Amino acid sequence: MTNELNPSKRLLMGPGPSDVHPRVLRAMTTPLLGHLDPEFLTLMNETKDLLKVVYQTENKLTIPMSGTGSAGMETVFVNLVEPGDKVIVGVNGLFGERMVDVAERCGAEVIQVTAPWGEIIEPASIEEALLQNPGTKLVAVVHAETSTGVMQPLKELSDIVHKHDALIVCDMVTAIGGIPTEIDKNEIDAAYSGTQKCLSAPPGLAPVTFNDRALKVIFNRKTKVQSWYLDLSMIQNYWNDERFYHHTAPITNVYSLREALRVIVEEGLENVFARHKQYGVALHAGLEAMGLKLLVKKEHRLFQLTSVLIPEGIDDVAVRKQLLSKYGLEIGGGLGALKGKVWRVGLMGYNATQTNVTQFLAALEDVLREQGYESEPGAGLRAANNTIKEQVTV
Amino acid sequence: MTNELNPSKRLLMGPGPSDVHPRVLRAMTTPLLGHLDPEFLTLMNETKDLLKVVYQTENKLTIPMSGTGSAGMETVFVNLVEPGDKVIVGVNGLFGERMVDVAERCGAEVIQVTAPWGEIIEPASIEEALLQNPGTKLVAVVHAETSTGVMQPLKELSDIVHKHDALIVCDMVTAIGGIPTEIDKNEIDAAYSGTQKCLSAPPGLAPVTFNDRALKVIFNRKTKVQSWYLDLSMIQNYWNDERFYHHTAPITNVYSLREALRVIVEEGLENVFARHKQYGVALHAGLEAMGLKLLVKKEHRLFQLTSVLIPEGIDDVAVRKQLLSKYGLEIGGGLGALKGKVWRVGLMGYNATQTNVTQFLAALEDVLREQGYESEPGAGLRAANNTIKEQVTV
Numbered sequence: 001m002t003n004e005l006n007p008s009k010r011l012l013m014g015p016g017p018s019d020v021h022p023r024v025l026r027a028m029t030t031p032l033l034g035h036l037d038p039e040f041l042t043l044m045n046e047t048k049d050l051l052k053v054v055y056q057t058e059n060k061l062t063i064p065m066s067g068t069g070s071a072g073m074e075t076v077f078v079n080l081v082e083p084g085d086k087v088i089v090g091v092n093g094l095f096g097e098r099m100v101d102v103a104e105r106c107g108a109e110v111i112q113v114t115a116p117w118g119e120i121i122e123p124a125s126i127e128e129a130l131l132q133n134p135g136t137k138l139v140a141v142v143h144a145e146t147s148t149g150v151m152q153p154l155k156e157l158s159d160i161v162h163k164h165d166a167l168i169v170c171d172m173v174t175a176i177g178g179i180p181t182e183i184d185k186n187e188i189d190a191a192y193s194g195t196q197k198c199l200s201a202p203p204g205l206a207p208v209t210f211n212d213r214a215l216k217v218i219f220n221r222k223t224k225v226q227s228w229y230l231d232l233s234m235i236q237n238y239w240n241d242e243r244f245y246h247h248t249a250p251i252t253n254v255y256s257l258r259e260a261l262r263v264i265v266e267e268g269l270e271n272v273f274a275r276h277k278q279y280g281v282a283l284h285a286g287l288e289a290m291g292l293k294l295l296v297k298k299e300h301r302l303f304q305l306t307s308v309l310i311p312e313g314i315d316d317v318a319v320r321k322q323l324l325s326k327y328g329l330e331i332g333g334g335l336g337a338l339k340g341k342v343w344r345v346g347l348m349g350y351n352a353t354q355t356n357v358t359q360f361l362a363a364l365e366d367v368l369r370e371q372g373y374e375s376e377p378g379a380g381l382r383a384a385n386n387t388i389k390e391q392v393t394v
Numbered sequence: 395m396t397n398e399l400n401p402s403k404r405l406l407m408g409p410g411p412s413d414v415h416p417r418v419l420r421a422m423t424t425p426l427l428g429h430l431d432p433e434f435l436t437l438m439n440e441t442k443d444l445l446k447v448v449y450q451t452e453n454k455l456t457i458p459m460s461g462t463g464s465a466g467m468e469t470v471f472v473n474l475v476e477p478g479d480k481v482i483v484g485v486n487g488l489f490g491e492r493m494v495d496v497a498e499r500c501g502a503e504v505i506q507v508t509a510p511w512g513e514i515i516e517p518a519s520i521e522e523a524l525l526q527n528p529g530t531k532l533v534a535v536v537h538a539e540t541s542t543g544v545m546q547p548l549k550e551l552s553d554i555v556h557k558h559d560a561l562i563v564c565d566m567v568t569a570i571g572g573i574p575t576e577i578d579k580n581e582i583d584a585a586y587s588g589t590q591k592c593l594s595a596p597p598g599l600a601p602v603t604f605n606d607r608a609l610k611v612i613f614n615r616k617t618k619v620q621s622w623y624l625d626l627s628m629i630q631n632y633w634n635d636e637r638f639y640h641h642t643a644p645i646t647n648v649y650s651l652r653e654a655l656r657v658i659v660e661e662g663l664e665n666v667f668a669r670h671k672q673y674g675v676a677l678h679a680g681l682e683a684m685g686l687k688l689l690v691k692k693e694h695r696l697f698q699l700t701s702v703l704i705p706e707g708i709d710d711v712a713v714r715k716q717l718l719s720k721y722g723l724e725i726g727g728g729l730g731a732l733k734g735k736v737w738r739v740g741l742m743g744y745n746a747t748q749t750n751v752t753q754f755l756a757a758l759e760d761v762l763r764e765q766g767y768e769s770e771p772g773a774g775l776r777a778a779n780n781t782i783k784e785q786v787t788v
Contacts (some may be wrong), residue, residue, distance in 0.1 A: 001656075001659075001660065002440050002443075002444060002652070002656050002659070005421050005424055005437070005649055005652065005653060007424060007425070007427050007431075007433050007434075007437070008427075008433060009425070010425065010426070010427055010428070010431065012426060012428055014428055016642060017426050017428065017429065017642060017645060019425060019426065020425065020426055020646075025422070025423040025424075025425070026423065027399050028419070028422040028423065028646065029419040029420065029422060029423055030399055030401060030419075031401070031403070031404065031413060031414065031419070032404070032406060032411050032413065032414055032590075032596060033401050033402075033404055034404070034406055034408055034411065034724045035411065035597075037401075037404070037718070037724065039401050039402060040401075043399070043401070046396050049396075050396060066461055066462050066465070066598070067460055067461045067465065067623060068460050068641050068642050068643075068644060069641070069642065070622070070623050070640075070641040070642075071460070071461065071623045071641075073622075073623075074621065074622055074623045098622070101622055102622045104618075105618055105619070105620050105621070105622055106620075194642070196426075196642055196645075202426060202644065202645055202646035202647070203429075203642045203643065203644045203645060203646075204460070204598055204644035204646065204647055224498075224499055225499070226499050226500075226620050226621075227468065227499070227620075227621060228464070228467075228468055228492070228495055228496045228499055229461060229464050229465050229467075229468045245729070246464075247462050247463070247464040247465075248410065248411060248462050248463065248464075248588070248590055248597045249462075249597065250462060250596065250597045250598035250647075251411060251590075251596055251597060252414075252422065252596035252597075252598065252650075253596070253598055253644075253647070255399055256646075258396070258399065259399060262395075262396050265395075265396070266395070324431070330428045330431065335639070
């Protein structure tokens with residue numbers, strides 16, 4: 001017989017999933033409604049409205065797709081791209097690389113604009129690519145690169161892309177609920193995200209949003225969308241007033257997303273962003289006070305995800321294993337080009353708290369010391385606390 | 395402010411989702427583990443092992459895909475089919491039609507073998523199609539057609555398909571956990587299913603299984619799988635010992651599936667099948683004793699889903715609305731060709747009980763009487779009870 005489910009206690013401070021808010025866990029025990037029950041249709045509308053608040057958009061087509069964040073990525077590309085389309089992708093981390101792969105599988109001619117992992121994509125490089133590739137249909141970048149901790153500035157880029165009559169598409173998996181996405185103000189034409197980062201819900205849904213410019217492209221396609229499961233021309237008829245059955249919505253995941261969004265809207269979006277910033281900056285100060293270096297320069301750092309360079313001679317895996325076994329604390333390793341070179345530390349949603357900054361810095365200091373890396377005792381904690389105090393008194 | 399989640403009490407006796415087992419709901423409140431946590435990897439292995447028991451297979455590649463049942467359908471086709479491949483689909487209901495659409499989006503040349511909705515696909519018709527279309531790569535049928543309530547016999551069909559060197563693929567969304575699927579005994583090469591029917595878990599995962607013959611086809615593809623999200627050549631490297639990160643697994647959904655499978659294995663697969671049969675047959679007897687006609691003839695009826703012909707002059711929607719408003723009881727309407735012609739009544743998993751048969755027949759008798767359909771008071775209940783008694787004493 002298989003044992004009862006009884007996992008060890010964890011504090012999830014990696015690149016996601018992060019810990020789920022207790023109210024969200026509780027919402028998931030609610031018995032199901034049918035996917036066409038009038039009461040469920042009301043919950044769907046409420047979820048859309050809450051998503052619009054958190055995405056900072058009025059886009060009518062703002063819905064959760066029935067898959068994880070990567071299904072959101074695929075949704076954007078299979079619906080907007082047709083074979084032969086020119087697509088420019090900004091690649092400065094793993095998720096840019098993934099977009100290239102997904103776009104190519106849609107038959108796109110992909111032009112990569114690269115930057116070193118840990119840096120932003122310069123708007124000027126995108127403009128150059130647009131000039132060299134007239135007729136480009138869309139430009140895709142990652143707003144919050146989960147593999148590096150880089151925050152990509154969007155407004156200037158968006159203006160350039162629109163000047164060249166292309167669409168701008170953003171990966172906002174780690175952005176949503178952590179930093180302002182400003183879909184409307186930034187004039188982002190389409191975006192996708194996930195639930196398991198700053199929304200503090202379990203993975204399983206991919207909130208997407210499309211503005212009218214993007215919808216026009218979808219409705220003027222010459223070919224069928226290659227994915228039946230992600231075909232928005234059908235799915236929108238379930239999420240709008242037609243309520244036409246497409247596939248059975250993941251009811252419980254919708255419950256969880258709705259509750260997660262309620263929690264955020266109750267706290268207030270601006271307060272949520274301020275909290276991420278406050279503790280993110282404190283974490284950065286703490287790490288630097290311990291003599292550690294961060295991968296990303298200050299002006300391009302995310303608050304919700306921080307890449308720390310692994311000090312020379314320190315064993316990546318040993319540190320992460322010990323954090324997990326001794327403290328139940330999970331952080332992430334590096335991916336791709338950064339494998340073995342960085343640790344990734346998340347302070348996402350429900351987890352962005354004073355307690356977690358403290359717990360992490362104290363645990364890291366202890367484990368690093370055991371692994372032979374010395375830092376002034378308590379220096380990280382003091383620096384973090386001072387930074388928090390300064391921000392509060394400002 | 396959006397209200398607290400507080401849906402009305404429902405008894406879900408439609409075509410799915412069905413009610414979730416309380417143990418499964420409770421499992422979903424368990425805090426997350428990371429998707430690469432050693433403890434989660436153990437839970438994944440256990441989930442695979444339990445799935446193999448319920449699918450009655452030794453197939454190594456037996457895993458839940460991160461989407462609903464329709465994502466399972468798409469998984470099978472995008473991985474097995476390449477542009478230009480000949481695919482025969484048995485179409486005797488909505489889900490056969492959907493397979494045609496999905497296969498065509500993969501570039502397949504689709505040959506439809508049709509039968510009236512409510513009847514099985516005759517193995518002889520498939521053989522004829524195979525003879526007329528040499529080089530056919532795969533044949534797809536629906537084991538338990540959720541739109542009609544038909545149970546498709548598989549063994550003879552499977553032998554014919556293999557004689558012609560093709561693969562046989564089955565939609566088992568409503569079959570799994572309700573009737574024997576016998577993947578190995580029936581030599582089914584690939585199958586997909588959902589969690590929200592007889593497994594009594596919420597929708598959100600699609601358990602799939604592929605045997606070595608199907609895997610060989612996948613590994614000898616000439617083209618890339620058109621879906622990155624559903625590409626098994628990558629996903630299997632996360633679910634096997636390599637543990638290579640692909641996308642963040644929907645942790646909570648995996649918890650829920652594992653618990654649902656534990657519940658089934660604890661009851662015993664044979665007992666679970668016997669229970670579905672016992673109460674399904676009782677429901678059929680009860681409905682017929684009320685003078686109602688069933689769509690499917692006796693030897694091809696599912697036990698877990700029953701299509702009842704709507705009596706002449708009775709308003710489809712009015713009956714369903716009243717069942718919902720007066721009894722909180724959901725049944726399904728007809729789809730496609732059967733819209734307005736049948737009701738679909740589910741007795742799935744946790745819901746296949748004496749109490750629910752009784753509740754449904756009593757409520758239906760009451761509501762039909764209010765709508766002008768008279769039947770002998772209590773005749774349905776008596777017939778159902780007698781049928782249950784007879785089966786127990788046999």
